[in-house]
Amino acid sequence: MARWGPLAVQRRAAGYTQEQLAQQMDVDRTTVHRWEKGTATPQPWQMPKLAQLLKVSAAELRSLLPGSTVAVAESAPSPEGGGAGRSEVLKQQGQDEQMNKPVASPLAHVGGLVTDWLSVNFSGGASTAVLPVTEADIHVAEGMLDMFRQLDHTHGARQYRRQVSSYIDNEIEALLRRPVSDEQVARRRARLTAGFCELAGYQAIDTGSPDQAQAYYQRALTLTAVSNDQAYSAYLVAVNLGHLALHCGDPETALRWASSAQAAAGTAVSPAIRAAITAVVARANARMRREREATRLIVQAEMLVDSADRQDEPDWIRYFNHAYLADEAAHCLHDLGRAPAARSQLADALNGVGEDRVRRRAIDAALLAATWLRSGDLDRACAAGREAVAYAARTGSGRCIERVAGVLADVQVHSDYAPVRELREFARAVLPEADDVALTLLGGA
Template structure:
């Protein structure tokens, strides 16, 4: 039995089930046709509505769907959404992988190829353009605004790789691995997990072809975030251990290994391993001893400026609320005093402070920080902040009896399905 059959057996129309869950009817249509799947925060409510256990719901969603071709054809499409592949960008990913694999098989004279490439300026031009795109991505309130720029750059880079008969592959492959990671970031922020995972995997493959250990490690770190967003902390820890090994073979003057340690701390916190989490955070804080130039502002941006908020977020995961509250409020104050804290970054800290309020059963703290985080999530269209707010909805428990908290929860649910 598919999801549509289960819904009908319980007497729900798509509209009735959508209203019960606080989502749009088109979302139910996409779930039933298999064109997308519910996000983790939406699954408990869906399981309850369909009178299934979480395991039964997972089996229902991963098993073959029985929606008729007519249902699939009628399912409305409003452009790319969570879980739907963006075919244009996916084709660009696969073309880069195919072309890079062919190029690295060619017998080439690396020195002559690099000399020729520098004379023509192509690899350096791509590197400069990628750096510019990362800066645009960081500054953009809505990360999706960078999408078309990234797609156009991917197309241009593909054309250059395809026409490179001299075998000037390594600098171009570095540029491709860099750009694929940015494309993955855009997809991840929009909750398009399958596209993000595909781009990170391809970035790792291209980095391997280029022998670029730091780029390779960073691609794996970003892939681990996809697993952690779906609470697969054991899988994330495995990927991060591989990233740690690669980073140790990379450039010791870069902050790659320190970023790996910071993200390992998040995975360990998810596994409720306090000792390993704190050891990883201590390794991450060693980034402060690195010389200027340890980050490039693009595919590697970890400079230690977020250590306070990251430690606070880890303490939230582990349930050490007093330590978390102190670290996060310090991070919020530091951010308010500087102009460098993005909407996404500030919204994440606010969402974590709201979660602390929920765990303490403090409705005032939930409302104060949750409302502001919601405002920033709307202003930035950040799927990442929206996911953090959805985690808040799972923590409020008996506070739902407070109408203000209930209204906030409804607005967060609507944000996550828009």
């Protein structure tokens, strides 16, 4: 036993192999191995969960880490890259009692976040033996981000979430620890890391981990201060954090965040970004049954999309076209009880989104089924439900499973109707997880 370090000893005492602990932490086994060797340390937002799994306090965990420098999250930021400037946000996230609370208004923290990240050393004060990060390094990592995003759109988060997390913990953190060739590269590196954190946050929501999504989104927001990207900051606050609040059933918070981002962005950001932000403000109003305001905002967003020139938009917002706005409008109209109008928008959404956006198509097909059910047309509800099941079965998306399960539970009151029985049988055959969730929603019936 003497050959094992203290972290490995505690891990074994808690009953985990390296592989099992890696699965629980959503990282690669090699990451756990590096923690135990002391060649890497857990990220601050990973510490609460790791301490819980190992059955130790936060202070005890720090003492188990070989040569731990995790205390940097509670003191002054380090001069370069990886740990620089996360201190105040991640210290707050690193306390167990804070992890289940809603995110405090992120715009209120921006001033502190900017100050916190001013310690980034653009001049590259590290040893000259370490090669500086160049434009080519950033370009390679940006290609990986594009690939992971496409895989996520097509397959959902479950298959690739661990790979994304591992890439952040290993490749991106390695980039952050190296000096940079110039200030422009430093800004691109910060923007790249924010993009990876945004994707990881979105995947966390997709796999049922909203607290982890909150931590990733806040880190991404912190990084936008380094890249000096006000447009992306506003997008993160409104679209990512706003949708997270809606997902958690808190439209009031979503409205506050999205409205604050809308005001902060003003007219300085591009039309597509303003449209995406405005759509979230509309979604929050619709969830709160403010029909007139939600309708006005959707019309405003449509005008903004009409005025957008795709070539002039940042590459990360070019996805937001009329089809994506139609999806947002359909959700608004469904929440307002306007099923026929929602179906009209869903037709535009499904016709306009690419076949490779499988998760989006599954969610929209499930919503279409719900609108037909609300209108009392069981045949069309079951037909749309079957499409939703087929799309969802091609993804590893927890949100798709939840949406399909909701449809299956809602139609069960008509279980004596043949199309309903056929839909349930099809779901049991190709998407049993959704059928299991539906049974739970029905109280085991």
